[in-house]
Amino acid sequence: xxxxxxxxxxxxxxxxxxxxxxxxxxxxxxxxxxxxxxxxxxxxxxxxxxxxxxxxxxxxxxxxxxxxxxxxxxxxxxxxxxxxxxxxxxxxxxxxxxxxxxxxxxxxxxxxxxxxxxxxxxxxxxxxxxxxxxxxxxxxxxxxxxxxxxxxxxxxxxxxxxxxxxxxxxxxxxxxxxxxxxxxxxxxxxxxxxxxxxxxxxxxxxxxxxxxxxxxxxxxxxxxxxxxxxxxxxxxxxxxxxxxxxxxxxxxxxxxxxxxxxxxxxxxxxxxxxxxxxxxxxxxxxxxxxxxxxxxxxxxxxxxxxxxxxxxxxxxxxxxxxxxxxxxxxxxxxxxxxxxxxxxxxxxxxxxxxxxxxxxxxxxxxxxxxxxxxxxxxxxxxxxxxxxxxxxxxxxxxxxxxxxxxxxxxxxxxxxxxxxxxxxxxxxxxxxxxxxxxxxxxxxxxxxxxxxxxxxxxxxxxxxxxxxxxxxxxxxxxxxx
Amino acid sequence: xxxxxxxxxxxxxxxxxxxxxxxxxxxxxxxxxxxxxxxxxxxxxxxxxxxxxxxxxxxxxxx
Numbered sequence: 001x002x003x004x005x006x007x008x009x010x011x012x013x014x015x016x017x018x019x020x021x022x023x024x025x026x027x028x029x030x031x032x033x034x035x036x037x038x039x040x041x042x043x044x045x046x047x048x049x050x051x052x053x054x055x056x057x058x059x060x061x062x063x064x065x066x067x068x069x070x071x072x073x074x075x076x077x078x079x080x081x082x083x084x085x086x087x088x089x090x091x092x093x094x095x096x097x098x099x100x101x102x103x104x105x106x107x108x109x110x111x112x113x114x115x116x117x118x119x120x121x122x123x124x125x126x127x128x129x130x131x132x133x134x135x136x137x138x139x140x141x142x143x144x145x146x147x148x149x150x151x152x153x154x155x156x157x158x159x160x161x162x163x164x165x166x167x168x169x170x171x172x173x174x175x176x177x178x179x180x181x182x183x184x185x186x187x188x189x190x191x192x193x194x195x196x197x198x199x200x201x202x203x204x205x206x207x208x209x210x211x212x213x214x215x216x217x218x219x220x221x222x223x224x225x226x227x228x229x230x231x232x233x234x235x236x237x238x239x240x241x242x243x244x245x246x247x248x249x250x251x252x253x254x255x256x257x258x259x260x261x262x263x264x265x266x267x268x269x270x271x272x273x274x275x276x277x278x279x280x281x282x283x284x285x286x287x288x289x290x291x292x293x294x295x296x297x298x299x300x301x302x303x304x305x306x307x308x309x310x311x312x313x314x315x316x317x318x319x320x321x322x323x324x325x326x327x328x329x330x331x332x333x334x335x336x337x338x339x340x341x342x343x344x345x346x347x348x349x350x351x352x353x354x355x356x357x358x359x360x361x362x363x364x365x366x367x368x369x370x371x372x373x374x375x376x377x378x379x380x381x382x383x384x385x386x387x388x389x390x391x392x393x394x395x396x397x398x399x400x401x402x403x404x405x406x407x408x409x410x411x412x413x414x415x416x417x418x419x420x421x422x423x424x425x426x427x428x429x430x431x432x433x434x435x436x437x438x439x440x441x442x443x444x445x446x447x448x449x450x451x452x453x454x455x456x457x458x459x460x461x462x463x464x465x466x467x468x469x470x471x472x473x474x475x476x477x478x479x480x481x
Numbered sequence: 482x483x484x485x486x487x488x489x490x491x492x493x494x495x496x497x498x499x500x501x502x503x504x505x506x507x508x509x510x511x512x513x514x515x516x517x518x519x520x521x522x523x524x525x526x527x528x529x530x531x532x533x534x535x536x537x538x539x540x541x542x543x544x
Contacts, residue, residue: 171495171536172537177496217523217525236533236534237535238533257530258530440494440501441500441502442508450482450495452496454496
């Protein structure tokens with residue numbers, strides 16, 4: 001923190017005397033003398049995750065820095081969206097974030113795994129709206145898909161040529177962490193395998209950067225394998241690299257998440273060669289200034305009718321949490337394609353919902369936690385054991401359920417008597433079972449596989465379910481005893 | 482997928498986040514007091530957000 005404080009102190013001093021040297025001519029004077037050492041300055045953020053409320057501070061910080069570094073570039077290392085319904089449920093989805101990134105003057109964005117969360121059509125819409133390009137070199141689009149994603153860009157800053165290659169994380173199953181249904185028209189290659197295809201750029205540029213959505217450990221792995229890079233500006237794992245250091249001669253950075261931090265990277269170049277590089281972490285949330293125009297934009301987005309939009313109708317009122325829990329689990333089961341869905345009782349935060357229109361805001365009031373849904377494969381016996389485990393964990397209250405009804409029985413030993421919607425249930429049969437990530441990580445249970453996140457939250461599934469069905473009626477529904 | 486929390490190997494669902502791994506560890510060892518002030522670092526001692534995404538083989542440490 002001392003270092004952050006010192007930086008802002010220096011920044012304030014530099015800003016206070018900027019009139020002496022930064023009158024607009026400084027930029028061109030600097031450019032005109034090719035023998036001078038040039039300093040390339042990049043402000044990078046990553047994993048903003050729809051943090052629109054941080055933008056007034058961030059915009060003011062960018063302005064202050066531009067007073068000192070008029071040629072400063074601003075990059076995002078991906079995952080600009082997902083994390084705030086104001087942005088993620090907006091029509092069109094992600095319009096607020098792209099608008100704010102345009103306003104602040106972003107120069108470039110990597111494609112993160114969450115850029116795919118609203119499908120390829122929405123991503124294309126975002127790319128068109130953006131005043132800056134998106135880069136990702138290890139994605140291949142299938143015929144007919146024409147997302148304007150560039151593998152790299154060649155920027156020129158103060159006469160210095162900067163190649164910036166984009167990379168996205170690829171999991172063990174060959175795709176990034178996004179719902180597979182959003183990735184049917186694209187395929188991916190591991191960064192470590194894709195990088196050699198771009199080594200030729202080293203000969204064409206003075207500075208070579210990877211704008212990475214790989215995660216810190218993978219960034220270090222790439223640095224070990226590709227020492228010809230100068231810098232990796234990273235994202236994905238929400239790692240706060242407080243004191244960025246070089247790995248195999250490559251400077252690797254990452255600035256936490258949600259715009260709380262940013263990384264200021266300086267690269268010195270003389271006669272086409274990098275002569276020095278360093279990066280410091282800036283504490284954006286501690287910055288005291290706020291940009292009024294950007295604040296007005298953010299206020300406008302927060303006041304938009306998006307959250308009050310009716311997405312369906314309750315034909316009758318919801319009178320108790322179990323009715324809401326049944327609605328919730330039906331949504332989770334249907335949207336995830338599972339046989340059964342479970343929801344912990346503590347995850348339903350209201351007891352009552354009136355009949356009539358249901359808004360996006362209502363959904364986020366019922367369930368404000370943003371837990372992603374996970375699907376496991378279980379035998380029927382494991383499902384029965386899971387019901388008992390959750391019952392115990394929940395202090396003797398049964399979890400809400402969809403796809404079955406069950407009754408807790410004590411005949412010397414606690415067990416669950418299950419009746420499925422289909423009428424058939426076998427302890428030896430394999431079932432797909434959906435639950436939120438909180439249940440998946442806090443209840444001890446056995447399953448046939450490790451489980452797979454659906455990369456959709458329970459709120460998003462309820463919204464999807466309501467949009468499909470238009471009306472719901474859960475009055476008097478009881479599924480557990 | 483296999484991950485390591487405070488050097489203990491744990492199996493957790495694919496796509497899990499740091500908070501999920503922390504929850505699993507805390508519940509497994511009943512270390513509920515850690516929830517009051519949860520701070521997590523990676524193998525390089527960098528701080529990581531609770532909603533950071535985890536991958537096979539990742540190592541995290543609860544302070």
